[in-house]
Amino acid sequence: MRTPLIAGNWKMNGLSADAVALADGVVQRVAGLDGIETVICPPFVHLPGVAGRLSDGIHLGAQNCADAGQGARTGEIAADMLADLGVRYVILGHSERRQFYGEDDATIAARYAQALGAGLRPILCVGETLEERDAGRTQAVVAEQINGVIDRLGSDTGLGHGVIAYEPVWAIGTGRTATAVQAQGVHAFIREILGERQPGLADTMRLLYGGSMKPANAADLLAQPDVDGGLIGGASLDAEDFAAICAAAARG
Numbered sequence: 001m002r003t004p005l006i007a008g009n010w011k012m013n014g015l016s017a018d019a020v021a022l023a024d025g026v027v028q029r030v031a032g033l034d035g036i037e038t039v040i041c042p043p044f045v046h047l048p049g050v051a052g053r054l055s056d057g058i059h060l061g062a063q064n065c066a067d068a069g070q071g072a073r074t075g076e077i078a079a080d081m082l083a084d085l086g087v088r089y090v091i092l093g094h095s096e097r098r099q100f101y102g103e104d105d106a107t108i109a110a111r112y113a114q115a116l117g118a119g120l121r122p123i124l125c126v127g128e129t130l131e132e133r134d135a136g137r138t139q140a141v142v143a144e145q146i147n148g149v150i151d152r153l154g155s156d157t158g159l160g161h162g163v164i165a166y167e168p169v170w171a172i173g174t175g176r177t178a179t180a181v182q183a184q185g186v187h188a189f190i191r192e193i194l195g196e197r198q199p200g201l202a203d204t205m206r207l208l209y210g211g212s213m214k215p216a217n218a219a220d221l222l223a224q225p226d227v228d229g230g231l232i233g234g235a236s237l238d239a240e241d242f243a244a245i246c247a248a249a250a251r252g
Ligand SMILES: O=C(CO)COP(=O)(O)O
Pocket: 009, 094, 167, 171, 172, 173, 174, 175, 210, 211, 212, 213, 231, 232, 233, 234, 235
């Protein structure tokens, strides 16, 4: 039995007062929901402010962590610094990191290993561009992104207690969502890859869908057998919308 997980990726939004107000709004609406886990991932600088506002079942997440331990890495944040603030999850390999900051499988794997080492739960993001989907390469791209990390982690640790988020790039911030059938198809394929590469995790690892998930389409997506939750961007900036998605996950 996989507990549904709904994670809000606030991306690079909000000043400190906005972050606290949004966290309070989420806690107020989500705290009573049973049977789901909720994560909110504010920008780094708001982590301490938000940490003090959370309640049971609502965890703190970060949007990245460094590919090395503490030391000479200007501008980066080490995984143990995040754990020290009470962070439990960390988003890694988001398509915006891949696209705008050139993160590749090697750096993502190194970040993943750092996160596991600090006791964080990585949320590894994978997904194809529209061009890749149109060229029939969705499965190849997703397999390459997952295997690229597994190969570099080595077999001892593997993906550990991480989570995979399937986020088709063409659905992020576009209002264009993958249909429930499209999402389920890729999620089932990811479970097949896990079955081959990490058999112990194939049934237990949670697979999130991300890309224009909103209250109106959440129930349909979350009803799919291999969709265990969502990674929410735009709708996570509105406490009511985010809570409505959490409620859909709790009902499903
Ligand atoms: O990138 C996302 C979450 O990480 C999805 O963003 P949107 O929900 O705004 O499409």
